[in-house]
Structure formats: C-alpha cells, structure tokens
Amino acid sequence: MSYFQELRRHEVKAGDLLIAGLGDDRHPVGRACIAPDHLGPAIVKADCYRVRLDEAQLTHRFAAWALGSSAVSDQVSASTRGSTRSRINLEVAREICLPVPPVNEQRRIAEFLDAETARIDGLDASRSTQLEILTERERAMLDLSFREARSGTQTRLKYLFSVRPRYGVLVPIFTDDGVPFIRVNDLLDLKGRADGLRNIPSELSAQYARSIVQPGDLLMSVVGTLGRAAIAPASLAGANIARAVCSMRFMPDVDVQLVEAWLGTSSFHKQALVATSTDTAQPTLGMEDLGNFSLTWPSDSQERKHMVREIARIQDSMRRLSDKLERQRSVLVERRQALITAAVTGQIDVSTASGRWIEE
Numbered sequence: 001m002s003y004f005q006e007l008r009r010h011e012v013k014a015g016d017l018l019i020a021g022l023g024d025d026r027h028p029v030g031r032a033c034i035a036p037d038h039l040g041p042a043i044v045k046a047d048c049y050r051v052r053l054d055e056a057q058l059t060h061r062f063a064a065w066a067l068g069s070s071a072v073s074d075q076v077s078a079s080t081r082g083s084t085r086s087r088i089n090l091e092v093a094r095e096i097c098l099p100v101p102p103v104n105e106q107r108r109i110a111e112f113l114d115a116e117t118a119r120i121d122g123l124d125a126s127r128s129t130q131l132e133i134l135t136e137r138e139r140a141m142l143d144l145s146f147r148e149a150r151s152g153t154q155t156r157l158k159y160l161f162s163v164r165p166r167y168g169v170l171v172p173i174f175t176d177d178g179v180p181f182i183r184v185n186d187l188l189d190l191k192g193r194a195d196g197l198r199n200i201p202s203e204l205s206a207q208y209a210r211s212i213v214q215p216g217d218l219l220m221s222v223v224g225t226l227g228r229a230a231i232a233p234a235s236l237a238g239a240n241i242a243r244a245v246c247s248m249r250f251m252p253d254v255d256v257q258l259v260e261a262w263l264g265t266s267s268f269h270k271q272a273l274v275a276t277s278t279d280t281a282q283p284t285l286g287m288e289d290l291g292n293f294s295l296t297w298p299s300d301s302q303e304r305k306h307m308v309r310e311i312a313r314i315q316d317s318m319r320r321l322s323d324k325l326e327r328q329r330s331v332l333v334e335r336r337q338a339l340i341t342a343a344v345t346g347q348i349d350v351s352t353a354s355g356r357w358i359e360e
Contacts, residue, residue, distance in 0.1 A: 010043040012050050017060040019067065022047035022087050029086040030076035030096070032067040034060055049093050058098065062106035062344070065113050066098045069341040099345055109343050112350035120336045127329045131322060138318045142265045145311055151300035158291030160259065163249040165287045167222070168211045168241030174198045179205035180239040182213070182232075184221040187245070190230035200240060211240045211247070218248040218256050220263060222285040226272045227263045231256055246287065255304045261311045262295050 012018065016035040023029030035042070035050075044050045053060060066072050076096060080086040101109070146152065158164075171181065178199035182190070186197055205212070213219065213232045221228040223244035232239070232247075241247055250256055262268055271293045276283035298304045342348045 010045075010050065012039065012042040012044055014039055015060060017051040017053060017063055018044065019049045019051060019093055020047070021049055021089065021093065022085055023080070024085050028073055028077070029080055029088055030067055030073055030093075032064040034064055047087065049090055051093075056103065058100055059103060059106045059110065061110035061114075062101075063098055065110055065340055066344045067096070068337075069344045070337060071341055071345050072096065072098060101346060109350050113340060113343055116339060117336055120332050120339070124329055124332045127325050127332070131325050134318055134322055134325070138314065139264055139266060141314050142261055142311065143267070145307055145314075146262065146265060146267065146296045149296055149298040149303060149307065151298045151303050152296040153299055154294050155297040156291065157259075157293045157295060160250050160254045160297070161248065161291065162251045165246045165248045165290055166210050167287065168243045168245045168247070169208045170243045171200045171204055171208070171240070173200060173204060175201050178202050180236055181242065182219060182236070182239055182245060183242040184224065184228060184244045187219060187221060187228045187230045190219070190233065190236070197236075197239070205238075205240050208240055213237075213239050213241060213247050214249065216249075216256060218250070218260055219245055220248065222246045222290070224282045226276070226283055226285055227268055229260050229263045231260060246285075246290070253301070255308050257308045257312070258304055259295075261308075261315070267295060268293065 012035050014035050014037045017032060018035055019032045020027070020029060023031070051060075051063075053063060067076075076088060076092075077086070079092045079095070080088055100106075168182075174181070176199065178201045180197040181200045182197060189196075213236065215232055215234040215237050217232040219230050219232055219241060220226075221244055248259070250259065272283070272285060275285060275289040275293075298307065343350055
C-alpha cells in the first residue's frame with residue numbers, strides 16, 4: 001500500500017503540465033508539453049516533472065509555450081548542471097520565471113501558437129518528405145549506373161581489398177588535445193577537415209594501431225545506420241575510428257569513389273539487410289559478411305573513371321537540392337522559435353500577426 005501511495009504522487013492526468021529535467025543537443029532541458037486526453041493511466045519518471053498550476057492565474061497551455069521560448073530557455077540553461085547532458089532538478093524547475101499576461105490573453109496566445117506552429121510544422125514535414133524523395137531518387141540513379149556498366153562483372157568486395165577491413169575501438173576518454181577520433185556522425189561531414197572532431201589522448205591512440213586510418217581509406221558505419229561512408233582525407237592521417245566504424249583499404253587500381261557510391265545503392269542495402277536480419281538489438285555488420293557482399297564492378301578502367309565522373313555529377317546535383325531544402329528547414333525552425341518568443345513576451349499582437357511569420 002505504501003508503494004502504491006508513493007506512485008500516486010507521480011500520477012499524470014490529462015491536461016497536466018510536464019517539464020523535462022534532462023536535455024541533450026537536440027532536445028533542450030526545460031522543454032514542456034501538456035499530457036494528452038488519450039494518455040490513460042501514467043506516471044512520471046526521474047528527470048520529468050509533473051506540474052499542476054493555479055490556472056486562474058497561469059494556464060498550462062501558455063506555460064508550456066513560454067517554457068519553449070528563447071527568453072525562458074536561456075534562463076533555464078543558465079541554471080543547468082551536468083557535463084554530458086544538461087539537467088535541472090525540481091528545485092531549479094520551481095524557480096523558473098515565466099511571463100504572466102492576463103488569463104484571457106494567455107488563452108489567445110496559446111490558440112495563436114497552436115495554429116501558427118502547426119502551419120510551420122506542416123511546411124517542415126513537406127520539406128522532410130522532399131528530402132526523402134531526393135534520397136530515393138539518388139539511390140535509383142546510382143542503381144541504374146551500376147546496372148548499365150557495359151564491362152560490369154559480379155565481384156565480391158573482398159577481392160578489391162588490400163587489407164582486411166577493421167573495426168574501430170571503444171575509447172571513452174576524450175581530451176582537448178590529442179588524436180582525432182572519428183565516430184559515425186562525423187562521417188556526414190568529413191571531407192578535408194578535422195575541426196569538430198573529438199580527440200583521444202595520444203598514448204591511447206598508439207595502443208590502438210589497428211584503428212588508425214590512412215588517407216584514402218573508406219570509412220563506413222557498421223552499427224545502426226549501415227553504409228554511411230566517407231573517404232578519409234589527408235588532413236586526418238593517423239586518426240582513430242570508433243567501434244561502430246570500419247576502415248576499408250583497397251588495391252591501388254580500385255576507384256574508391258566508386259565503392260563509396262555503391263554503398264548508397266539498393267544492392268548494398270539489400271545485402272546488409274539480409275546479413276543483419278537476425279540481430280535482436282541494432283544492426284551490426286560483420287567484416288566477413290561485408291567481404292562477401294557482391295557488386296557489379298566494371299573491369300574496364302576507363303569505364304570506371306567515366307562512372308566516377310557521372311556519379312559525382314549526380315551526387316553534386318542532389319546535394320545542391322538537399323542543401324537548399326535543409327536551409328529552408330533551418331529557417332522554419334528559426335521562425336518557429338522567434339514566433340513563440342515574440343508571442344509569449346508580448347512583442348506581437350497575436351490578433352493581427354497570423355501568417356506573417358511564415359510569409360515574410
């Protein structure tokens with residue numbers, strides 16, 4: 001009975017205000033939402049706080065929007081603690097200061113933000129859909145390039161290696177100075193630069209010689225999102241790779257850019273799906289399986305060079321379109337945040353501002 005009573009203290013009901021006491025790079029600490037009507041029986045866990053306000057003075061809906069504004073989130077950030085993930089305790093949450101306009105105005109602001117952010121979110125969703133279509137389009141064009149190779153023969157990937165692919169290592173110690181350490185997310189933007197990478201101590205790096213990369217190595221994610229890849233630039237000679245990344249080194253006459261492009265084809269992804277189909281947690285690609293993957297490999301060197309040029313043209317075109325869509329999404333995120341802040345702090349008259357924040 002005492003345990004039941006303890007749980008009752010953490011009960012959540014529809015309409016309650018919920019505040020996150022834990023944040024990360026994508027989810028700010030102090031963000032809030034309203035418990036929906038369809039939630040059913042629920043309790044809050046650690047680092048999530050249930051709040052019930054006197055709604056005759058401050059409504060839950062307005063408070064949730066205010067907590068998402070820059071004015072309040074900056075205040076919360078100044079009170080956070082934690083070296084890896086930002087965190088606030090219940091005492092800090094209680095001290096958060098919110099603007100409190102008249103209740104009728106709070107309701108108008110909340111209704112305005114419900115409608116206007118839904119419009120912005122709809123535009124963002126359409127851009128996200130367009131990005132997915134671009135990805136599918138690029139994959140289809142890559143598939144066609146390999147299928148139409150005139151001198152193409154089915155070849156196992158292991159016959160192109162000069163050194164057997166190697167996993168990286170798990171090194172939990174980072175330092176300001178030392179040797180660059182390449183993780184899966186780093187593969188998205190690796191070309192020609194080392195800034196933005198975490199470093200590991202030089203003495204640790206020397207112990208893990210098998211995870212050191214050389215310029216021209218093809219680095220690929222082998223855990224989780226399979227096939228994310230980048231060719232190691234000269235600026236990262238001697239860097240180490242994380243355990244979720246493998247390093248492939250090819251024979252001198254192999255066009256590495258062509259192999260990198262093949263990792264984006266349906267052929268690769270279908271074989272990866274089969275190889276990891278029994279994984280109970282997240283997909284993890286073994287080096288033996290990877291070596292046995294087959295690809296259409298042109299035997300004629302001139303045709304390979306022509307394919308590399310054509311694929312580079314395709315990818316450059318797709319990348320320009322993708323970058324444009326991503327920039328539009330970034331603008332929408334900025335507009336959304338500015339709209340919330342302006343509305344809850346009284347910088348705009350919500351009765352006349354409808355649509356302006358999207359159309360400008």
